[in-house]
Amino acid sequence: MADKYTDFTLQELMAVAAAREIQDGEKVIIGTGLPLIGAFLAQKTHAPNIVAIYESGAIDCKPIFTPFSVADPVLVPGAAMQGGLVEGLGVVHAGDLDVGFLGGAQIDKYGNLNAHVIGDYRNPKVRFAGSGGSNDIGAGCKRTIVMMLHQKQRFSEKVDFITTPGYLGGGKEREKMGFPGGGPSVVVSTMAILRFHPETKEMYLASYHPGLTVEDVKANTGWDLKVAPDVKETERPAPELIRILREELDPTGIFLKKK
Amino acid sequence: MKVSKVMTAKEAVAKFIGDGMTVLVGGFFHAIAYDITHEIMRQKKKHLTICTPSFNEHADQMIGSGCVDRIVSSYVWMEVFGPLYSFRRAMEKGIPHKIEMEDYTNFSMMARLVAGALGIPYVPVHSLKGSDMMKYSAWMGDNKVKLMKDPFGSGVEHAVVPALNPDIGYIHAQRSDEEGNFQLWGITGDAPWSMRACKQVIVSVEEIVSREVIGRDPNRTVLPGYKVVAVVEAPYGSHPKNSQGYYNVDRDFIFKYIQESRTEEGWKKFMDEWVYGVADRTEYLKKYIDTFGMKKFMSLKAKDMSSGSVNYGF
Numbered sequence: 001m002a003d004k005y006t007d008f009t010l011q012e013l014m015a016v017a018a019a020r021e022i023q024d025g026e027k028v029i030i031g032t033g034l035p036l037i038g039a040f041l042a043q044k045t046h047a048p049n050i051v052a053i054y055e056s057g058a059i060d061c062k063p064i065f066t067p068f069s070v071a072d073p074v075l076v077p078g079a080a081m082q083g084g085l086v087e088g089l090g091v092v093h094a095g096d097l098d099v100g101f102l103g104g105a106q107i108d109k110y111g112n113l114n115a116h117v118i119g120d121y122r123n124p125k126v127r128f129a130g131s132g133g134s135n136d137i138g139a140g141c142k143r144t145i146v147m148m149l150h151q152k153q154r155f156s157e158k159v160d161f162i163t164t165p166g167y168l169g170g171g172k173e174r175e176k177m178g179f180p181g182g183g184p185s186v187v188v189s190t191m192a193i194l195r196f197h198p199e200t201k202e203m204y205l206a207s208y209h210p211g212l213t214v215e216d217v218k219a220n221t222g223w224d225l226k227v228a229p230d231v232k233e234t235e236r237p238a239p240e241l242i243r244i245l246r247e248e249l250d251p252t253g254i255f256l257k258k259k
Numbered sequence: 260m261k262v263s264k265v266m267t268a269k270e271a272v273a274k275f276i277g278d279g280m281t282v283l284v285g286g287f288f289h290a291i292a293y294d295i296t297h298e299i300m301r302q303k304k305k306h307l308t309i310c311t312p313s314f315n316e317h318a319d320q321m322i323g324s325g326c327v328d329r330i331v332s333s334y335v336w337m338e339v340f341g342p343l344y345s346f347r348r349a350m351e352k353g354i355p356h357k358i359e360m361e362d363y364t365n366f367s368m369m370a371r372l373v374a375g376a377l378g379i380p381y382v383p384v385h386s387l388k389g390s391d392m393m394k395y396s397a398w399m400g401d402n403k404v405k406l407m408k409d410p411f412g413s414g415v416e417h418a419v420v421p422a423l424n425p426d427i428g429y430i431h432a433q434r435s436d437e438e439g440n441f442q443l444w445g446i447t448g449d450a451p452w453s454m455r456a457c458k459q460v461i462v463s464v465e466e467i468v469s470r471e472v473i474g475r476d477p478n479r480t481v482l483p484g485y486k487v488v489a490v491v492e493a494p495y496g497s498h499p500k501n502s503q504g505y506y507n508v509d510r511d512f513i514f515k516y517i518q519e520s521r522t523e524e525g526w527k528k529f530m531d532e533w534v535y536g537v538a539d540r541t542e543y544l545k546k547y548i549d550t551f552g553m554k555k556f557m558s559l560k561a562k563d564m565s566s567g568s569v570n571y572g573f
Contacts, residue, residue: 032338032339033338033339055365056287056288056289056446056448057446057447057448058446068338068339068508068510069288069338069339069508070288070338071287071288071289071446071448072508073289073445073446073501073503073507073508073561075446076445076446076503077564082444082445082446082447083447084287084446084447084448084449084450084451084452085287085312085365085366085369085448085449086369086373086452089365089366089369090366092366093366093384093385093386116362116391121391121395122395124350124351125351126347126351127346127347127350127351128336128342129334129335129336129342130332130333130334130335130336130360130362131333131334131362131363131364131365131390131392132313132333132334132336132364132365133333133364133365133366134364135333135364135367135386135387135390135392136364136365136366136367136385136386139385139386139388140385161391162389162390162391163390163391163392164390165388165389165390168389174389177388177389178413178414178415178416179385179388179389180385254339255339
């Protein structure tokens with residue numbers, strides 16, 4: 001029976017990797033798409049007591065199906081509290097939350113994220129959504145989990161625009177800013193898991209996904225990516241987790257596109 | 260004698276929304292007054308500055324229609340549904356004309372509105388600092404955001420943002436009395452602060468109820484009715500977004516809009532059909548039912564998940 005769940009897609013691997021980053025009992029602010037699936041997977045498995053919070057002001061949500069949006073009406077019935085943006089992001093701003101999820105069009109080696117433009121801000125080649133709650137989450141959460149498409153132009157020496165500061169220029173630069181939150185702890189990309197050096201705050205390769213090599217990841221990164229001495233393959237998801245993802249969390253394959 | 264505030268969307272927009280105004284478009288994925296938005300487009304209002312923390316397709320439609328010169332917001336997109344193409348065409352190519360945007364964050368937008376609602380000039384935030392939103396601004400120049408050292412001696416330097424007091428705001432809620440004491444539940448989004456920050460408010464609602472119904476549950480009222488200048492009764496006024504307890508999000512219709520608006524021609528065709536080709540919400544709903552069928556329309560209706568009432572006795 002478990003056979004059909006030994007194979008997995010890249011999105012499923014990433015959702016499982018994101019779920020592993022969440023500890024039981026933590027207060028987590030959740031976005032849409034993969035982060036949402038990852039947080040729900042954590043809640044259904046090793047972290048049943050997380051408090052799931054959405055910037056729309058839905059706090060401790062127990063939705064009966066997977067929400068499409070941070071403001072999906074399914075979040076409301078059964079929530080412990082429903083407010084608005086001041087409540088949903090106010091708890092982030094106050095430094096109450098343990099974990100937040102972030103994404104973007106570009107990231108640099110210090111985890112600074114761009115969700116605004118490709119090209120010149122005043123005359124953009126491509127204009128994206130903007131911050132939304134990202135910058136607020138990056139400033140306020142104790143740590144953030146970044147999920148990224150891993151391509152050379154996206155993992156860039158320098159981002160075209162800083163939407164959400166990571167460690168800025170590295171070292172103690174972020175600390176000096178006096179944010180309530182601590183910055184990114186991990187990047188879960190489509191190729192690898194990357195973490196940040198405790199002192200220099202530079203991103204390094206911790207593990208590469210099955211089927212890839214260290215060289216593949218380095219070749220798709222826009223700077224000379226440092227590699228952990230104990231670098232290894234990313235842990236493969238257990239079949240039971242794949243079953244939960246496909247059957248319970250995304251039965252119609254909207255978030256985890258079918259292969 | 261009191262003049263009634265109850266009127267049609269057409270009357271409310273003609274009477275209270277003028278060219279060049281700064282307009283707070285209320286709602287965060289929920290509570291969006293599509294009926295008012297479409298009426299603004301039909302009346303060809305010009306040079307508007309539209310503000311809200313996060314914008315979806317409604318803003319995209321206003322931008323494409325040429326009503327908007329400036330945006331004050333943190334987000335113009337539709338999450339997993341995809342990008343908003345009129346917004347991108349305007350920002351990237353100046354179609355139908357170049358627009359300017361002051362980029363904030365969701366929380367710093369709320370901070371501006373809270374300051375506006377409380378009548379204080381500015382408020383410090385943890386957001387923005389260290390980002391390029393501090394470096395770039397459009398028409399606001401140095402007055403978009405400033406850095407200020409904590410005057411109480413913590414040594415921390417904060418970004419401070421100025422109060423925002425829009426000329427007028429509009430939102431869709433579940434119910435209101437004729438005086439504009441309106442009640443909103445579910446995801447309240449930018450409300451109540453955004454509405455309290457506005458000089459005047461237009462509210463469109465699913466139902467107009469008596470003052471007595473409002474008074475039975477006054478904790479649910481968003482702002483005192485004296486700020487409200489017009490009350491519009493518009494069932495399904497938030498479609499294709501939802502109104503909690505009345506109808507669900509129409510995801511198919513949102514996908515349809517995003518697909519068709521990929522090209523300028525597709526966008527125009529959609530607008531001619533669903534905005535310019537109908538006189539008001541009643542005609543829009545009739546067209547919806549004619550096009551997609553009564554079964555699809557009824558499938559949007561919300562399930563009954565009524566809460567128990569609370570005792571306000573003393």
